[in-house]
Every structure is written in structure tokens, then in C-alpha cells.
Amino acid sequence: MNLVAPPAARIGAGGLVVDGLEVRRGGQAVLRGVSLAVAPGEVLAIEGESGAGKTTLLRAVAGLLPHSGQVSAAARPALVFQQHALANRLSARGNVLVGTLGRVGFLRATLRLWPAAERALADDCLERVGLAGLGARRADRLSGGQRQRVAIARALAQRAPVLLADEPVASLDPGNAEAVLALIRDLARHEGLAVLLCLHQPALAQRFADRRLRLHEGRLHPP
Amino acid sequence: MRRLAILAALAALYALSIWVVAPDPGRLWTGLPRLAGWLAGGFPPDFSGPADLARRAAETVGIATLGTTAAALLALPLAILAARPVAPLPWLYQPARALLDLLRGVDGFVFALIFVAAVGLGPFAGMLGIALHSAGSVAKLWSEALEAADLAPVEAALSAGASRAQAATVVLLPETLPQTASALLYVWEFNIRASTVLGLVGAGGLGQELKNAVDLLDFARVLAILLIITALVLTADRLSAALRRALL
Numbered sequence: 001m002n003l004v005a006p007p008a009a010r011i012g013a014g015g016l017v018v019d020g021l022e023v024r025r026g027g028q029a030v031l032r033g034v035s036l037a038v039a040p041g042e043v044l045a046i047e048g049e050s051g052a053g054k055t056t057l058l059r060a061v062a063g064l065l066p067h068s069g070q071v072s073a074a075a076r077p078a079l080v081f082q083q084h085a086l087a088n089r090l091s092a093r094g095n096v097l098v099g100t101l102g103r104v105g106f107l108r109a110t111l112r113l114w115p116a117a118e119r120a121l122a123d124d125c126l127e128r129v130g131l132a133g134l135g136a137r138r139a140d141r142l143s144g145g146q147r148q149r150v151a152i153a154r155a156l157a158q159r160a161p162v163l164l165a166d167e168p169v170a171s172l173d174p175g176n177a178e179a180v181l182a183l184i185r186d187l188a189r190h191e192g193l194a195v196l197l198c199l200h201q202p203a204l205a206q207r208f209a210d211r212r213l214r215l216h217e218g219r220l221h222p223p
Numbered sequence: 224m225r226r227l228a229i230l231a232a233l234a235a236l237y238a239l240s241i242w243v244v245a246p247d248p249g250r251l252w253t254g255l256p257r258l259a260g261w262l263a264g265g266f267p268p269d270f271s272g273p274a275d276l277a278r279r280a281a282e283t284v285g286i287a288t289l290g291t292t293a294a295a296l297l298a299l300p301l302a303i304l305a306a307r308p309v310a311p312l313p314w315l316y317q318p319a320r321a322l323l324d325l326l327r328g329v330d331g332f333v334f335a336l337i338f339v340a341a342v343g344l345g346p347f348a349g350m351l352g353i354a355l356h357s358a359g360s361v362a363k364l365w366s367e368a369l370e371a372a373d374l375a376p377v378e379a380a381l382s383a384g385a386s387r388a389q390a391a392t393v394v395l396l397p398e399t400l401p402q403t404a405s406a407l408l409y410v411w412e413f414n415i416r417a418s419t420v421l422g423l424v425g426a427g428g429l430g431q432e433l434k435n436a437v438d439l440l441d442f443a444r445v446l447a448i449l450l451i452i453t454a455l456v457l458t459a460d461r462l463s464a465a466l467r468r469a470l471l
Binding site for chain 1: 375376378379380381382383384385386388389390392393394397398400
């Protein structure tokens with residue numbers, strides 16, 4: 001069964017191709033030969049029970065875990081973490097600027113002398129996620145939904161063509177969950193991002209993803 | 224069996240301590256009238272030459288403040304090198320921890336003694352002594368605060384392409400500011416107390432004035448200096464507590 005759809009030829013330079021990904025932990029295989037592809041502008045949802053290996057898959061694709069197999073993307077994918085992973089004492093803008101650290105030198109970043117272009121990009125990212133005007137607010141003074149939007153804005157500030165989102169709505173109420181997923185879908189549609197999304201709610205995956213796969217015992221299956 | 228071994232070790236420690244210290248309540252008892260005499264001789268305390276006393280008090284506060292500031296500057300890179308999750312050079316982690324243990328292990332008094340020999344008598348030697356010892360203490364407290372922090376934002380920064388040093392200075396330091404600032408204030412407050420005795424080795428401050436008064440058996444002067452030290456320490460304590468509360 002070919003689960004790597006759409007065909008790799010359509011993926012192009014802006015997409016994500018994962019081929020034969022394996023992750024072992026304590027001698028046990030957590031992921032066994034996972035292959036998938038996500039085209040620019042497409043949202044692929046990975047469903048699965050807790051402990052199925054969804055987070056491991058995203059972290060391996062993001063390069064945070066040692067793995068074997070191939071991960072091909074034009075640039076380092078941006079990762080939206082399950083629990084926001086925001087720095088509470090930084091402002092919303094300060095957190096978004098963390099996404100630019102790969103391009104800003106140590107001294108400038110340490111002294112908060114961010115280049116004007118990066119500051120403008122951070123404000124633009126906040127605007128794109130619907131948080132214009134909240135840049136100066138401290139992260140711990142934002143609501144759960146706003147915090148997740150800041151986390152998405154931080155990922156956008158990386159200017160990565162591939163967005164990975166690990167259970168991005170796990171801690172949100174139903175209304176906020178739908179709004180955040182709609183935002184992710186719109187970003188894929190309008191900005192051509194290839195989105196690989198892990199969700200444990202099949203109903204939400206059905207509504208907001210273009211394709212769905214299920215991760216079970218370290219392998220991908222049809223939903 | 225394990226409990227017995229601990230008890231035996233404790234008993235040995237106490238036996239050794241008693242043997243070397245030879246505490247003698249009888250000697251204390253016979254010395255009490257002499258102490259009471261000195262205390263009585265201290266009244267009224269002698270605050271004459273207030274300009275001299277104020278200068279010595281200012282030296283004490285200056286030694287503590289500049290010493291703690293210099294310690295913080297030395298401690299910052301050391302703390303980052305010695306905090307496992309963000310240590311930019313993992314091979315330097317153990318040497319960095321060994322260095323800060325060494326700095327903490329030598330008292331500021333001893334460092335001041337060495338600096339008096341190197342840079343001469345006066346508060347500058349005291350400041351250097353305080354700085355070197357406190358750098359180890361501050362770095363240790365800071366590295367522990369960095370290691371105990373929520374590392375999720377650090378991981379997010381690393382996944383965005385930040386270096387470990389960037390993740391430390393941009394994300395982790397602001398996140399741990401209440402703990403690190405609180406630790407620094409505590410060390411400053413401690414250094415106000417510590418710098419009062421540095422005068423005993425010629426490193427300036429109220430300790431210098433105290434030593435002169437004790438050498439002359441001028442107990443009215445001794446009492447005045449002790450009262451000033453107490454006021455300084457209490458003020459530093461209150462100020463530091465208020466600043467800590469404001470930071471949290």
C-alpha cells in the first residue's frame with residue numbers, strides 16, 4: 001500500500017518527504033520505517049492513541065531526536081509544541097523573535113538588538129495569527145488560545161516551508177481548538193506551507209486536514 | 224546496619240571535634256565577669272569622629288556592592304558553562320563546575336589576605352577577595368536555577384535553530400530572573416556582613432576600625448562600631464527582601 005501520497009514528484013522543493021524513518025528507544029523500535037510526503041499547501045494529519053509515537057515522529061522530523069531514514073525538506077521544519085513551550089516572562093513579540101534566532105547573531109540576540117527586519121517580521125507573524133496589537137503583552141498574561149497562536153507565530157517567524165504541529169489544540173476548549181486548526185489550515189492554503197499535524201481527535205482531523213493517516217505500533221496505516 | 228554505621232560516624236565526628244576544640248564551660252564561666260566589664264565599659268558608645276565612621280561604613284557597603292557586581296560578571300559565563308541543559312561546550316561542563324567549587328571553597332577572607340599582599344592594603348583588596356569567592360557561590364546558585372527551569376522554551380529555541388548559548392541568554396536567563404536576582408541579592412546581603420570583618424586583614428571597611436578599637440581595648444568605640452554594623456546588616460536585609468518581593 002502506498003501511503004506516500006501525493007506522489008513525491010508533486011511535492012517539489014517546498015514540501016516534506018520522509019522515507020523509511022526509524023527511531024529506537026532503549027533497544028525498542030518506536031517508529032518502524034515511516035514514510036510519508038506532504039505537498040506545499042497541504043495539511044496531513046497523523047492520528048493515533050496516546051503513546052502511539054506521534055510526538056516522536058514530529059520530533060524526529062524536526063531533527064530533535066536521533067533517527068535513521070531520510071527526512072527531506074528545503075529547510076529545517078518549524079515545530080509547534082503541544083504545550084506552547086513559550087517563555088513566560090518574555091512578551092509575545094519576544095517569543096516570536098525566538099523563531100528568528102537561527103538568523104540572528106549571539107550578541108545582537110543577547111542584547112535584544114534585533115534587526116529591524118526581524119522585528120517587523122515578528123509583528124507581521126503576530127498579525128497573521130490574529131494577535132496584532134498584543135506584541136508587548138507578557139506570554140503568561142495571554143489566554144491558552146492566544147498562547148498557542150503565539151507559538152504558531154514563532155514557528156512562522158522561522159520562515160520554514162514545513163510546519164510541524166504536535167497536538168496543537170490538546171489544551172484548548174472546543175471553540176479555540178477549531179479556531180487554531182482553521183488558522184493552521186488557512187496558513188497552509190494561503191502561504192503554501194506543508195503542514196504535518198498530529199491530532200488524537202479524528203473528527204477534528206477529518207474537518208481540517210486534507211489527508212489523514214493513523215500511527216499504530218510505530219507504523220502508518222490508513223485512517 | 225546502615226543506621227548503625229551513620230550513628231558510629233556521627234559519634235566519631237563529635238568525639239574528634241570535642242578532642243580538638245576542648246570546650247570548657249568553666250573557663251567561660253570565669254571569663255564572664257571580664258566580658259560583663261567590657262560591656263559595661265562600652266556605655267555610652269563612642270560615635271566620635273562621625274566622618275571616619277561614615278567613610279568606613281561606606282567602604283563596607285562599597286566592597287560588598289562592587290564585589291558582588293564583579294562576582295556576577297564572572298559568574299554569568301561560569302553558570303552557563305556549568306548548567307547541563309545549555310552548556311555550550313559539554314566538555315567544559317566538569318572543569319567549569321570544578322572551578323566554581325574551588326572559588327566557593329576558598330573564603331573571601333583568605334582571598335582578601337592574598338590580594339592585600341598583591342595590591343596593597345585597602346578596600347580594593349577586599350572587593351577583589353569578595354568578588355572571587357562570591358563568583359563561585361553566585362555561579363553555583365545560578366547554574367542550579369538554570370537547571371531547574373522549564374526547558375520547553377529552550378527546546379523550542381533550539382528547534383528554531385538557536386545555539387545553546389543563544390537559548391541560554393535569550394530564553395533561559397529572562398525566565399529565571401526572579402531566582403537569579405534573588406540569589407544575587409542574598410549574596411550581596413551576605414557580603415555586607417562578610418566585608419565587615421575584612422578589615423582584620425587590612426582590606427578596609429568597618430572591620431579595620433573595629434580591629435583598631437579592639438587592639439586599644441576601647442570598648443565604647445567597639446560598641447559603636449558593632450551598632451553601626453548591625454544597622455547596616457539590618458538595612459541590607461530589609462532592602463534585599465523588598466527587592467526580592469518586587470521581582471517575584
